[in-house]
Amino acid sequence: MYEGALGHEYADGEAICRQGEPGDRMFIVQSGRVIVEVASGTGAVFVTELKGGDIFGEMALVERRPRSATVRAHGPVRVLTLDKRAFLRQVHEDPSLAYRILETMSRRIRRLDAELSEYRRIRSQDTGVT
């Protein structure tokens, strides 16, 4: 059955894209799981885990900025690459393709809102400021 898996295979721990490098493509997880992490002064901080069907690296197609995070395979994983030119050509022809990117971004903003709110609550408890 292996021959039928689409995309590129990455081994456990292998970086699919790295924080700081220029991004000209986005990715869709075909099978397996990946971990998103951001480098901080004390090491890599876990951000989230993504599974089959999830999209990542899409910010590089929207804005000309370096990758904001490193994404690594968590166990063997298959990832399909979408290069910028092909993606934008398809979105230009069919704008509804961008809807799923919007959904993904919307979900992330909602999660970030919740995490920020939780962070502020904990911080205010620690400092005694309300």
Place this chain on the structure above:
Amino acid sequence: MATLEDGARIGVIGGGPAGSLFAYFLLTFARRLDLDVCVDIYEPRDFTKSGPAGCNMCGGIVSESLVQALAIDGITLPPSIVQRGIDSYVLHTDTQSLKIDTPLDEKRIAALHRGGGPRDITGRRWRGLDSHLLGLAEEVGAHVHRTRVGEVGWDDARPQVRLSDRAETYDLLAFATGVNSNGLQLLDALGLPARRFRTTKAYVTEINLGQEVIGQTFGNSMHMFLINIPRLDCAAIIPKGDYVTVCLLGRDIDKELIGAFFRNPAVRRCFADPAAAREGACHCSPKINIGETSRPFVDRIVLLGDCGATRLYKDGIGAAYRTAKAAARTAMFSGVAARDFQKHYWPVYRSIAHDNRFGLLMFTVVHWIKAIRPLVAAVVTMSAREQAGAPRRRRMSTVLWDMFTGSAPYREIFLRTLAPPFIVRFVWESCRMAMRRPKPAEEPIHV
């Protein structure tokens, strides 16, 4: 105003990729709008059956661009469907063979069977694409009726489907019957003022070689043939699980042409056992659409996929996806009147038909090239040199890849061939090859 409201009823005649994807997207868009609509798909065939009963007679390739578009839409093609991921192609001429990899070193094309497999299949390890897509439509709420539509007509300006035991009236009726069924005869009763599509015959056969042999001899490459056989526009051998699919496209494909193909040395040297280069137990000569229906809609009726327009020779499933999605988008967000389809569906439909003009031109040029040996040698040499160079300069390789796989619009490919560096390089290589003595055929390559 002819729009789809809460409780609207939509009928789809034909449950192949065009019908299934239309239902899938219509119901997906309806959910985004918080609308509850009913979609009935009429498909008498069982796509899980092997042989002609469950097959939609096709090469069985999902193009690079379609794999990507489906993935963005959240439709993944799992290994239970995809028998082999294609990551390269091998170009065969009368004297040479050249392997060309995709720039990203990735399996980006899906080789699969449309139905339950060839008639001589023994162990069934993969599902077909058509049953998978029909299943997706059912998952989002479409009702599949395993019955043949007797006739269609009008019921107070709404299309009506008449079955043996009842009649169903719809707010919108989509035809996705392809070009190889009798479903289109139903359209006559509706009096659609359209010039029907034009067809020609293709040829598809499935050769059982076994997974191990296929892996060793054909690998994960699609094998394309630039050989000088009159009337043959395009020939491919597509490796799958236990079978390879041989697909011939051109004008008036007949037994003589099929025999000439299998006898050709370039074809025979692909097989570990050249005696295996012959027609398999399962073969067909399906009609393929080579000229679009002139007007694919009237009020509350729309034609999708092959029975309207499809891409010339390539990426028929991609054209089904594009027309199905555009029609679903139009129906859900704009309306189901002819003027709505004219404004929102027609541009997508026309772009496919318009692009085929460039495709026809490209295949005509390929015909000329095939007949002149130095030009064929120039194509191969240019591609071979590119493989050793930087990916950004792979002009001929990407032209061939996109041309043979259907991964890019024909117009875009054509414009790339007009780039001065491409023309200069090709003319230079052609002159060089014209001055060289012809070489004997090379050893077979095992990828």
